[in-house]
Structures are given as structure tokens and as C-alpha cells.
Amino acid sequence: MSRRIAFVAAQTGEAAAAHAALVARYGEVPLDQADVIVALGGDGFMLRSLHRHMARALPVYGMKLGTVGFLMNQYGLDELESRIEHAQPTVLRPLLMEAVTEAGSSTTSLAFNEVSLLRQTKQAAHVRVLLNGVAKIEELVCDGVLVSTTAGSTAYNLSAHGPILPLGSQLLALTPISPFRPRRWRGAILPAITEVKFEILDPYKRPVSATADSHEVRDVTEVHIRESREQTVTLLFDPEHNLEERILNEQFEL
Structure with a gap:
């Protein structure tokens, strides 16, 4: 199934370059026409994106292009549509x-x-x-x-x-x-x-x-x-690196 993707990127050179490469490969649509948001940056940018776009109720797939990426997937140019299609949803309640x-x-x-x-x-x-x-x-x-x-x-x-x-x-x-x-x-x-x-x-x-x-x-x-009993957001994670597994593994970091 083809996804209508809207990209949002942190204001860094690395994120901007990734944004340009991804748009050239997959194209993009405006946020009001999208059915998924791909966020490019670190955890801080992800949090800002969740706050900024929460009212749209769109799932968000993040790719790490920052110093911290606990809420992000690894960046890669290839097979983005397939990665999104097979990603596991995690619902967060703020x-x-x-x-x-x-x-x-x-x-x-x-x-x-x-x-x-x-x-x-x-x-x-x-x-x-x-x-x-x-x-x-x-x-x-x-x-x-x-x-x-x-x-x-x-x-x-x-x-x-x-x-x-x-x-x-x-x-x-x-x-x-x-x-x-x-x-x-x-x-x-x-x-x-x-x-x-x-x-x-x-x-x-x-x-x-x-x-x-x-x-x-x-x-x-x-x-x-x-x-909050009224608002939620959905993050998408690659199956091999989902958020639940990361939280579990964090308890064994020495």
C-alpha cells in the first residue's frame, strides 16, 4: 500500500540533506493530505513534532539524525515505504x-x-x-x-x-x-x-x-x-528495534 508521506526535519545540515534525498526518492505531500509523518532529527525534535502535530492524529515514524534517538528508528534511504508498512505502532498517552x-x-x-x-x-x-x-x-x-x-x-x-x-x-x-x-x-x-x-x-x-x-x-x-484521558499519539518502530525492547534493554546497560 502506498503511503502519503509528509516529512518534517530538524534545522541541521544532516537532517536537511536527508530530507532532500528522501523527498527526491519518495516525493511528499502537505501535512493536511498525509496519512503518516516521517520526522528526521533527534529525540528533542521528535518531542517538538509530537506537540506541534498531535491534533492531526497521524502516526509518526522517526529516523535518527541527531545526538539522541531513543524515540527514533535508524536512518536509511532505502525501502522507507516498506519499513513504514511493517512498523509496529506504540501508543503514547501524555x-x-x-x-x-x-x-x-x-x-x-x-x-x-x-x-x-x-x-x-x-x-x-x-x-x-x-x-x-x-x-x-x-x-x-x-x-x-x-x-x-x-x-x-x-x-x-x-x-x-x-x-x-x-x-x-x-x-x-x-x-x-x-x-x-x-x-x-x-x-x-x-x-x-x-x-x-x-x-x-x-x-x-x-x-x-x-x-x-x-x-x-x-x-x-x-x-x-x-x-491525559483525551489525547494520544502513535509512534511507529521497526520490528527489530521497537520501543518496548529498547526500554527492556536499557535496564541491562552497564
Whole structure:
């Protein structure tokens, strides 16, 4: 079956050259006429593409032309249509973040990897952690704290010593960043239906920002996070290198 392909490429020389070669080989259609998007770049570009084109509800097949490519397939000029046709779909459900600021404004954003809170000054953040409306930690003293999806569990979450979550496990990772108090708390694994709320204690003296993937909101006073029930995206992966297998293998990297 012939696919109507729309290409999107990162603004790098390597991605631009690959874009030109692929269009010359396979042609392309505008996004509003496509039935699949091929994204050329790294993971950062993939995340931006998912946010930018999510409303189109098109599957996205990525090819690695950047420094990090966990969400991408290997780049190759040959047999692209066959690779797309035999690719395995992976459905991702993003996190929905609602952040309230000191000024009283409210901002909503989606995150496919994680929502992270970080201190804005040299002062440690003091954060109350609530799950489904119940306070679980009255005062977490830390550089920050994050909530990660399964797909994002191998990104910032892993760097912060959080757990790797199997794809499709219906779980979230709640991971502190450089925690000071409580001393022995290293995070939690939560059911994906959990609603997480962070309340910032003393936000004027100890300001905190909240970031959903790359969208930052500064001077927040409280942040609500839950898995989106309305929006999903579908990534396509080559069968021999699917995302579930990558997440599994990541747990054995030394």
C-alpha cells in the first residue's frame, strides 16, 4: 500500500540533506493530505513534532539524525515505504500539567516524557506532595521532583536515579531530584490513573519552576498532574528495534 508521506526535519545540515534525498526518492505531500509523518532529527525534535502535530492524529515514524534517538528508528534511504508498512505502532498517552503561578494565572501543557519541578535560586525547594488529594509527604526538601511516563522513564527520570518503567505497564514514576529531606525517600511508582499535586511551600523565598517536556512555567505555587484521558499519539518502530525492547534493554546497560 502506498503511503502519503509528509516529512518534517530538524534545522541541521544532516537532517536537511536527508530530507532532500528522501523527498527526491519518495516525493511528499502537505501535512493536511498525509496519512503518516516521517520526522528526521533527534529525540528533542521528535518531542517538538509530537506537540506541534498531535491534533492531526497521524502516526509518526522517526529516523535518527541527531545526538539522541531513543524515540527514533535508524536512518536509511532505502525501502522507507516498506519499513513504514511493517512498523509496529506504540501508543503514547501524555501527562497533562496544570500550573498555577504566584500571579494567579493558570497554564496547561502536555508532556510525553515528564513534568519536572526545579528550584529557581540557590535555595532548596520545599514541596508538599499529594496523591489523589491525600498528602503523602508534608515537606520534601529537594532541588526538584518529577513525574515521568513510561516512555520518558529512560530520559531525565533515569538520570535522576528513577526507575525504568516497562512500556504498557500503566505506571508513572515519581522521582525526587537531589532530595535532602526525607533522607531515605527515593521516589515511588504510581498507577497511571493517580492524580499528583505539588504545593510549593514558601514560594516567594524559594521560587520553583515547572516544565512539561520543554514548556517552562516559572514562579509556580501549585502544580496538578494527571495522565491525559483525551489525547494520544502513535509512534511507529521497526520490528527489530521497537520501543518496548529498547526500554527492556536499557535496564541491562552497564
